């Protein structure tokens with residue numbers, strides 16, 4: 001294990017052995033070694049997502065997720081829950097992420113009446129400000145606009161973060177430049193991502209700024225972008241991410 005990985009893992013209070021190739025962690029009935037705890041959590045999260053569906057997985061609460069996993073005969077072990085809690089409640093500044101905490105408890109429940117399903121997108125928006133903002137943007141841009149990501153409760157954000165972490169071979173600094181840790185994303189409290197229809201993955205690259213959708217939004221002055229270029233939060237520039245709530249201005 002390189003020093004950077006070790007430091008990153010120590011930073012969240014996660015034992016370095018949880019990612020080590022050589023060391024083993026007792027996870028109950030089976031001995032799972034190294035990064036397998038992340039793989040095992042991801043496996044169970046995918047199982048739950050398949051069970052409840054992509055749409056519902058965006059807003060499923062932690063407790064409900066645990067129940068579904070148990071019903072699927074793949075309950076989360078104590079070690080896995082402890083690991084998830086250490087990611088959620090740990091201080092991400094130690095690995096270079098300086099965004100503010102948006103959710104104080106892992107177990108928060110997203111009430112159905114607080115969100116609106118956006119037809120054909122697979123995503124929800126928060127009722128109120130977020131929905132108003134999206135409606136305003138839609139009016140300005142027209143049919144070329146799509147919602148690419150909306151409300152993401154802690155479980156969904158955990159899934160995205162661990163997936164990114166696995167792809168980064170445990171480098172939390174690298175992972176958190178593109179995905180905020182669970183508990184630190186503004187998607188949990190109203191922010192959303194938008195894109196141009198038919199633009200696919202380019203919607204999540206700087207190329208998005210070359211689209212007419214982005215130009216209309218920017219010229220209209222309706223958009224306050226959360227993560228501007230060279231922002232101080234340790235997050236990459238995300239011109240597709242629309243700020244709805246929060247206590248600070250970055251633009």
Ligand SMILES: [Zn+2]
Nearest residue numbers: 192193241242
């Ligand atoms: Zn976003």
